[in-house]
Amino acid sequence: MLSAKAAKSLAEEAAGLNGLHLRDLLADSARSRGLVYELGDLRVDLSRQKLRTETVAMLLELASQTGLAEKIEALFAGAHINRSEDRAVVHMAQRAEARVESAEYAGLAAFADTVRDSDITDVINIGIGGSDLGPAMVSAALASHADGPAVHYVSNVDPAHLHDVLAGCTPDTTLVITTSKTFTTAETMRNAALARDWLGGRGPGMAAVTAAPKVARDWGVAEDRIFDFDEGVGGRYSLWSAVGLPVMIGIGPDHFAGMLAGAAAMDEHFRTAPFEANLPVLMGMMRVWNRNFMGHAAHGIMPYDQRLHLLPAWAQQLEMESNGKSVTLEGAAIGHATTPVIWGTAGTGCQHSFFQALHQGTDIVPLDILLPLRPTGLHLDGDWAASHRVLAANALAQAEALAVGSPNEAEPHRHFAGDRPSSVISWEASTPFAVGRLLALYEHVTVVSGFVWGLNSFDQWGVELGKVMAKRVEAVLDGSADADGFSATASDLLDRISAPSSGD
Structure with missing residues (x-):
């Protein structure tokens, strides 16, 4: 990937953008509104990402030079793109x-x-x-x-x-x-x-x-x-x-x-929409931009929807098991970074735990901030809509605060540098259709970045070694094997596990 001509241009673009602050980029309303993309009521706002509209064009050129269109076509055509297992990738057929x-x-x-x-x-x-x-x-x-x-x-x-x-x-x-x-x-x-x-x-x-x-x-x-x-x-x-x-x-x-219909709608959008309006392609290229050109090793997903609190854990497996690879499809060493560390939890609780580090820590972590515009399924009496407005206010406030900051050189502990990127992803309400569409979007984001990185997003051989080692350890614990070959401290812990407890 990094040998592509567009990659060299993007490296230069990243160096130039490092001298600009997000608050200055956001001051250009035409730029900001030009970085908002929609599919029905689903809106992806990339205006708080560290990029220009020209950067998007350069990223799409990188997609072209790495054969993304052809790889997407092969995916939908049922080609055996999972080469290490010689299989087609057919999960999309499950929602057709x-x-x-x-x-x-x-x-x-x-x-x-x-x-x-x-x-x-x-x-x-x-x-x-x-x-x-x-x-x-x-x-x-x-x-x-x-x-x-x-x-x-x-x-x-x-x-x-x-x-x-x-x-x-x-x-x-x-x-x-x-x-x-x-x-x-x-x-x-x-x-x-x-x-x-x-x-x-x-x-x-x-x-x-x-x-x-x-x-x-x-x-x-x-x-x-x-x-x-x-x-x-x-x-x-x-x-x-x-x-x-x-x-x-x-x-x-x-x-x-x-839910299946929502996912199928995203599949069709991914298959047919031009890259400049294709939500999975644009978000997948954002993943590449932040990881390979801006140097960010982690990516946070913060759903401002309590019922979506398990989505970050699902997305963590989706991305890190798919793209946590260090070799190409052909088995050669990859010469660039691949998956970021995916993590997150539901807002607003996250604001009272780790957002301190996101605002003032030494590492910059790009975020996806997810927000349904309306609550669903609240049948008890109460002013639930007002609480949801507070939730929405917090989601938007965090995105703005991370980007713009609040300079205070006189009081360093109250200084917020800002210039911390996020994408705001919003939709009307978390119906089955909307949830299916959102999850399919994230699947395709993973696939796009994996295609551009030149790896196989559909195998998981890295899971196997731990399984093999666990069987060896179990054999020691059940007395059918000895601890030869384990490290000294592993042997010591095995002895402790095997020893009778004080209550025996």
């Missing part, structure tokens, strides 16, 4: 109209309705990574639309996680869904076995969501309770597939279809 009209989707929806119409009071989804983060995030995001059984998510092999959920449920009225692409994920299957023991053959029992239905059958799940999905659907991109079953049970098939 054809899938919603398919027999597979009808079967999934019928099962969800059966559960919703039964005496089942609780549904527990056991999964980890993409089998947990996406569905759990959407269940929280669309909680105001939930009218089915209570849905719980268990991911951690820490026994307290499953235990504390089970303690609040009754086997006779609880359905357990085990969600695992391979149906061999160690943490998930250990939790699933514990849940099966807890059920004791009573009540609704278990269901499975997997790309390995035979393995699920062999494990003991009934054939009519196994819901499969294509192996080309990566875990972190899978919430649209049968992996979304617990979400569908909670909010109903109609609302789930609305």
